[in-house]
Amino acid sequence: MANYLLKRGNLWWVQRKFPVDVKDQLGTFFRKSLSTEDADAARLAVPQRMREFDALIGQVRMARDEGDLFANADEQPALDQMLVRYQGQVLSGLSNAAQRRHLRVLEAFGAFVGLNLTAQQLASRAKPVVEQWLLPSFGHTDAGRRALNVLIAFYDWVVECGYAQPPNAFSGYRIRPIKSVVVSRKAWTDNECELVLTSLLAEAERPANVLARDNAWRLAWVVLLGLSSGDTLHFVCEAQRQTHFKALSADWHKTRACWPEIDPYWVPGLSPGGPDGRRSWQLQKALGRRLTSLPGSLTYTGLRHAAANQVRPDFDAWLARLQAIDLSPAQA
Incomplete structure (x- = not known):
């Protein structure tokens, strides 16, 4: 207290x-x-x-x-009257958040069927309610299942009060949520790897400006390192040339040496940022925007799953294209 x-x-x-x-x-x-x-x-x-x-x-x-809503035991109350009584007798025992959740569903239900219907009339409307309102509004989701449970609980109370004959008009329906593939776990395919690298290399080879060229080159480089190692984006951006990825062939070192500035990291030209001072901060956002612009709901986590699945592009060909790009600084 x-x-x-x-x-x-x-x-x-x-x-x-x-x-x-x-x-x-x-x-x-x-x-x-x-x-x-x-x-x-x-x-x-x-x-x-x-x-x-x-x-x-x-x-x-x-x-x-003690009001006169149901003074006559034989009276058939309308839906709006039943909702008022249901709120006072049943929902009042729930938490405020639970009450609001139930009321949102019941108010939308009342708006769909009409508040002047009796309990027996509601029973004949159960199928249209589910097929024409509930499923189009919520779909085969957990939210749809919860909304149906709210209607089942309400009509259970209606039957218990004697306003409608059993069985519960909504109890015969079931909503089983469709579990979609989690986007972040969807591994890239060979074609998707080619799509991403082609998009990045096209911009690096025909850039609008030096900044766009450098960003595209760096993103393509990160994608290749990620597919080769399977490491997180943060780890790839923090990896230093003297201590990490020592098993990479000479072509990788030759490609990295094309970057004109001295930088001890495998991914050059990054500045720490964000609340935790990560070097991957700005690059993560840039890569996310680029992947979002491409079809297939691609994420860097999907790239890591592709690496685990041994999805391997022709690294030598892509490295050769990166080496051929002129990374000369902008002329003053």
């Missing part, structure tokens, strides 16, 4: 949110001054205030339940 305490000025107060179903009558927060500056005394006074909090909620809900 100490979580409901707060201090205003010198005095302690108690504050707690009212449940969603009574906010229209009681407001958003229950706030009361405890009239003390002592923290221990304030904690002792909290239980009494919580009893007041519960009493206020109980009065509102009792007045609602």
